[in-house]
Amino acid sequence: MDADGALAAKSEQPAGSPQPLRASNTIGRIGTTWAWATSLIRRFPWVAGTIAVAAVAGAVAVTPWGATGEVLLIAYVVMMAGRSAWAMVRELRNGTFGVDVIAVTAIVAAVLVGEVWAALVIVLMLTTGQALEEYAAHRAQRDLSLLLARNPQTAHLVQPDGTMRDVDVSAVVPGEHVLVRANEVVPVDGALVDEAGLFDESSLTGESLPVEKIAGDAVLSGSINGSDAVVLEATRAAKDSQYQQIVALVESAAASKAPIVRLADRFALPFALAAYGIAGLAWWLSGDPARFAEVLVVATPCPLIIAAPVAFMAGMSRAARDGIIIRSSATLEKLHRVRAIAFDKTGTLTRGEPALVGVHGHGGIGSDTLLQLVASVESNSTHTLARAAVRGASERGIALDESDDATEVAGSGMVARVSGHVVAVGKRTYIAQLTGRETERASLLRGEMAVYAAIDGAFAGVLVFRDEVRPNAAATLAGLRRHGVASMTMLTGDDRATAEHVAEAVGIEDVHANCLPIDKVEFISRSITHPIAMVGDGINDAPVLAAADIGIAMGARGATAASEAADIVILPDDIARVAHAVTIGRSTVDIALQAIWIGIGLSVVLMILAAFGLVPAIVGAWLQEAIDVIAILWALRASRSR
Structure with missing residues (x-):
């Protein structure tokens, strides 16, 4: 068909007729929605299974085979109660009393008194609670995983004859020349060979502006090259480079488990005894066994299980966004209680360069x-x-x-x-x-x-x-004192005159000069105030960082040994992040405990109302679901910077 014919055919279409493009867009949207739905089902199969059972049982209930639907419900909730009970047994073998025992009891009690749909809501509450925990943890770890996603895998090795060969980044050895193309991630630590280069170090140091380097300057792996290709001379193997050290820290931080979860489990036994006591008393006074089930339905304390770890992961994510890698969530709880901090001088309170x-x-x-x-x-x-x-x-x-x-x-x-x-x-x-x-x-x-x-x-x-004192050092130490850190000490290998000059500038009265690494370790060991934190940056600080309750390494300078020994690594060369880390630790633990008490408090209120027959089992189950969401949303507040 020629152009005129095509135009005529197009003009003959009735006004408002659907266009093929619109149909294609509609099909595309349907396909996207279906892919999203199937992805959710794969990620959260127990939630999907619970909803499917409810839908099938509800549909069968209006047919002559309604009893079959109820049998399906009973079989499913009993199976899920058995699944939770087996998980509870495994926890007991590990010495942990979990609050799942209340949920299992509530499901069984609801079935025995004929509240099968209430039992199904409890199952839905448990499965969605686990799904919310997984989602929240994934959301909180997203910032921690950004470095891993950018981990360079290959390097462009420059051969002696001037040709280039792509090799695995682990094959690069110090002294070899590596080409870094425009906008590529630097694969290994190196020294710039070309006259000049521009690098984005924001993911390493927090510096938002590109950093200009000249020939001979150190370039850290993980930084992003600018618009021009440059050649580096490798100074470290990939496994020893800055970026790989940060990757290792991130993996360690993401895999850690918070002690506050064990603290939450310590609430489980008294909470369970209180729930059983209220439920038994309500049954005895009313003579109605349904009261027992109604009380236990609203006593299912998923916030106790979920909210605390969600808060800790959110706090670690918040710290990572600010350039603070916290290797273990146990460190957050120690930060919450820290009352003494010792500082190295050179590179910590001072810039470390003349x-x-x-x-x-x-x-x-x-x-x-x-x-x-x-x-x-x-x-x-x-x-x-x-x-x-x-x-x-x-x-x-x-x-x-x-x-x-x-x-x-x-x-x-x-x-x-x-x-x-x-x-x-x-x-x-x-x-x-x-x-x-x-x-x-x-x-x-x-x-x-x-x-x-x-x-x-x-x-x-x-x-x-x-070696100038950092301009924000005095303000940082003053801020730490306002937040309850009463004891400040300087530990340095420099002579006393130099040490006292810096100490006077930042407001430290307790000065220990001419210290060898063993002297610093002995000071930390003899300290009567615990937890005590140590802040340092050099290789010679590694022993004392490992000995302290909380070792904090100023890691932007690439002191691998110090970073490996530390519990916290400050990526930006900024001492103010030490105070920020303490603030994050304290607010995170506070929010975790608040979430726990919110869940317990609301559950107790509902238990009392249910004991007087004011909350039917099915209503109580949905109210407990709302409490779970409230507690988790409260815990996610730990991810917000303040």
Whole structure:
């Protein structure tokens, strides 16, 4: 058919006639709905089975074979009671008294007094409660699983001849070059080979803005490359890289079980005795055995079983979204009770890297000129102070010059030719040796260090560095005190003068300086206040983090040993997250206990009403279902950031 014919055929269709596209959309919607329904049935088969039995029994009830429907109901609820009873027996073998015993008793009692439909509602309550728990746990673990979903599996290995070969990420060894394409996840920890690169580290550090790296800078696995492909030199094998360590922490956190569940089970025995007492008393006073069943129907305490673990998983999910990986939900309960915290100094209360705080020229040399020449020389070194000098020049907007003939003297300093001048940078004794004259020692404050410089054989000035206190450290410690953490201690291997300078700045009075790792462990062991938490970041902190009731590692710096030993890893390089973790722990446990008491309180009210015959069994069963939903929704409040 030509174009005119097609247009004519289209114009002959009656107005308002259904179009093939609309029919296709309708079929698509039906297919989507059917797929969704079948998915729910597969995920929650016992809920689907209970609803199906109710539908069949209800349909048969209006036919001459109505008795068959009742038999079907009785057979199904007795089977489900047996299933719950077997699970209860397994719990008893493990030393746990579960509250399912009340539900089983209620189902049997309801059947014996002829309230078969009420028994079915109890079964529906149990199965939907389990389904809600599974759904809530899945929802709460979603944030914890995001890292796992992005786990890189392959790496683009650059061969010596310049060709590229895709290999399993586990096959990459330190020293090999890896190509990371645009927008790909960095597979292993490495150092940037190219001149510059832009990386999204938000999933690791919480920093929302992309981070610019230059050649030689460390790039963490798990960060996302920018719009240009870059080459990295692997510095760690995949199993030792930052991202794999975080994945291991996430898996451990997701698989943990909360002690508060055991606490909830401790409520089970007194609650069951109270329920049986009220039910028996109601039967005895009224002479009606139906009262016994009516009381037990509303005493089925699913909130006691479900709400607490839901709250804990929600709290762990909330922490993960804020860059706080909590390895065990047991830690949340300890955070709820923590009253003492010890802090390492370097990298915890301070930034852990020296910052340039002063440039003092000598012999008429200006500070900007001195910094430009020194930083140009230091750009050839990977030393911590060299990086700080280059970073200081960049922050002041000073461009570096090209340097030639750079030579580094291990442990002393470096010399290079910059803009026609021979510039030397290093220790005071090194500069004195080069100039042939005694160099005057710089006047430094506590916690400061100096680097000396010479230009063309003459002393030229001093650069002063200091490991600065984190700007939010004092406010974080003050916030912890307001939240009930009474004891604050600093444990550091540095000398007392430097330690006291930092302690005074952040508001810590109890200072232990010149500590070896064993000294820190002994302090934690001797502490009379428990639970006690320890916050650190270095490899040397691993023993004390393991010894503390709660070990908290500032993990953004990649200290694998510290992260492995810790109960909590703070991914962003932000000490304020320590206070946030304590807040999450306390609010999560509070919400879990509130959910438990809400379930118990409402159930007791309904039991009393049922004892006086005010709540029929079928109505009580539906009211108990509503209590379950209320308690679970209350528990999910733990996932909200406040």
